[in-house]
Amino acid sequence: MIKKHAYLLQMNTELNDEEKSIANRGLIRSKKAQKDLKNCLFFISGFYTPFKDNSESTPEEIFKIRATLRIFRDKNIENFNNFKMSAFYLLECLEYFSTDVQTIAIVNSFNSYIDELEDLVNKFSDLFSDLKSKDFIKKSIEYLDKIKSKIDDVLDMLDNRINKHIKENMLSINWRDELAATLNKTIKDRVPILLELEKKQNK
Numbered sequence: 507m508i509k510k511h512a513y514l515l516q517m518n519t520e521l522n523d524e525e526k527s528i529a530n531r532g533l534i535r536s537k538k539a540q541k542d543l544k545n546c547l548f549f550i551s552g553f554y555t556p557f558k559d560n561s562e563s564t565p566e567e568i569f570k571i572r573a574t575l576r577i578f579r580d581k582n583i584e585n586f587n588n589f590k591m592s593a594f595y596l597l598e599c600l601e602y603f604s605t606d607v608q609t610i611a612i613v614n615s616f617n618s619y620i621d622e623l624e625d626l627v628n629k630f631s632d633l634f635s636d637l638k639s640k641d642f643i644k645k646s647i648e649y650l651d652k653i654k655s656k657i658d659d660v661l662d663m664l665d666n667r668i669n670k671h672i673k674e675n676m677l678s679i680n681w682r683d684e685l686a687a688t689l690n691k692t693i694k695d696r697v698p699i700l701l702e703l704e705k706k707q708n709k
Contacts, residue, residue: 521676525602529676532599533669539592540664546585547657553578554650557643565638572637579634586627593620596668608675612667619663623656 521529560567568575597616603609630649633642 520678526677528599528602529672532596533672533677535592535596535599536664536668536672539589539596540661542585542589542592543657543661543664546582546589547654547661549582549585550650550654550657554647554654557647557650561643561647563643565640565642568642569637575637576634579631583627583631586624590620590624600668603676608671612671616660616663616668619656619660623653623660626653626656 593616597613600609600613600616604613626649630646630653633639633645633649636642639645
């Protein structure tokens with residue numbers, strides 16, 4: 507078990523090298539989780555339009571393409587499980603800081619979001635056990651709408667809460683640091699031109 511340093515109420519001291527390494531790893535894993543979840547959304551969106559466009563299909567017509575539908579169901583589950591694995595590794599990093607109240611609040615919220623998303627994916631998958639149901643398309647569209655909405659919520663949390671928390675509160679990264687890293691150079695503070703002219707006049 508990794509030994510954790512004790513934080514009283516919040517992280518108000520600079521992290522040591524080991525902690526920064528774990529926080530950096532968490533940021534990388536958060537971006538991996540975002541990528542995997544966007545893949546889930548992209549895959550679902552590819553099937554969403556055909557479901558909507560064929561909402562009046564009969565149970566007999568649906569049953570004829572059962573093999574394709576079950577492939578879609580299985581791939582959807584596989585994609586979601588890939589995301590869950592990425593989320594697990596992200597939480598592993600975040601839970602290192604589990605004595606920080608803000609971090610543990612984020613962990614608890616993230617866990618709840620994943621539970622809710624998993625519940626929706628499972629309920630959607632259960633619909634495929636009765637492809638002859640007259641409500642199959644209608645219920646499928648309803649669950650796909652809910653899944654897409656929940657994915658948007660999780661993506662927003664990853665971007666605006668988890669990534670932001672790691673950058674600002676753990677690694678003290680600001681927008682200038684990110685831009686400097688993108689440009690692969692350090693952005694130096696520049697003296698305003700009026701101050702430069704004033705200095706020259708006073709010489």
